[in-house]
Amino acid sequence: MAVTSRTVVSGTATSSAVTSRTGSRGFATPSAREVVLRYALLVLALFITVGPFLWQLSTSLKGAGEDIYTANPSFLPSEPTFDNYAKAFEAVPILGFAGNSIVVAGIVVLGNIVGATMAGYALARLRFRGVKLVMGAILLTMLLPGEATIVAQYLTIRQLGLADTLLGVALPGAIGMLNVLLMRTAFAAIPKELDEAAIVDGANAWQRLVHVGLPNVLGMLAVIAIFSFIGAWDDFLWPLIVLTTPEKFTLTVGLEYLSGTFTNNPRVVAAGTMIAFIPIVVFFAALQRYFFRGVDEGAIKG
Helix, strand or coil, rough: CCCHHHHHHHHHHHHHHHHHHHHHCCCCCCCHHHHHHHHHHHHEEEEEEEHHHHHHHHHHHHCCCCCCCCCCCCCCCCCCCCCCHHHHHCCHHHHHHHHHHHHHHHHHHHHHHHHHHHHHHHHHHCCCHHHHHHHHHHHHHHHHHHHHHHHHHHHHHHHHHCCCHHHEEEHCCCCCHHHHHHHHHHHHCCCCCHHHHHHHHCCCHHHHHHHHHHHHHHHHHHHHHHHHHHHHHHCCCHHHHHCCCCHCHHHHHHHHHHHHHCCHHHHHHHHHHHHHHHHHHHHHHHHHHHCCCCCCCCCCCC
């Protein structure tokens, strides 16, 4: 009993000493210096990532009378105007280029959602021979940069008769290997007991995918859809190689191809880039509720 009392007293004394050294904050509470450092790093990262976008937006709103080449240009336009956006629409068929980009992005998003979902579910929940071999092949394809296979990729598209077509632009990105791995991880996180219960109820693999798997991976599906859309919408090199007819150009290629028109007016160039950015914002806003849910979303539905 005496030993126990001494132990309790010793433990109390130790905790009191630790509390006196750390104060009332506790170990998990950051100090004021750490808080300031965190916010300083956050502001720096925000400036590096968002700063160029805000500068481009500011340039697109500046009038012809404002000097953007001065040593100390002003960030805020002194006379904001939307004339640069009107000039961009007049000089370049933006709506036609945007329509082509939407077609390409739609094919890429649909292909990744369907293909990566089925492939990821098969790798995570189905048992078949050669699963490790398939996983190894997927990982090997991710080791090579896209530029290393772009020539063979173009030759394949040309032999299929898809050169200078929007389908030829979209087809190589229709299923991304990284998206397959992400979907595999999402499906693997679902408790196996749910599949076992569905099997007892007589559900086949397709029914388990639709009724058990998909409701629990909506967050990852949104991540794949958003990244696939952004990648297809912003892609420049591959559409530039495949497409030769100006009427079939995507928006990024069309704006760059006709950039000579804007050589003396960078304000209109900035306006064109802002117009190209709008669909990305709209698409992200439509899926942000699922995007932030991520892989580890809420409760698992039964």
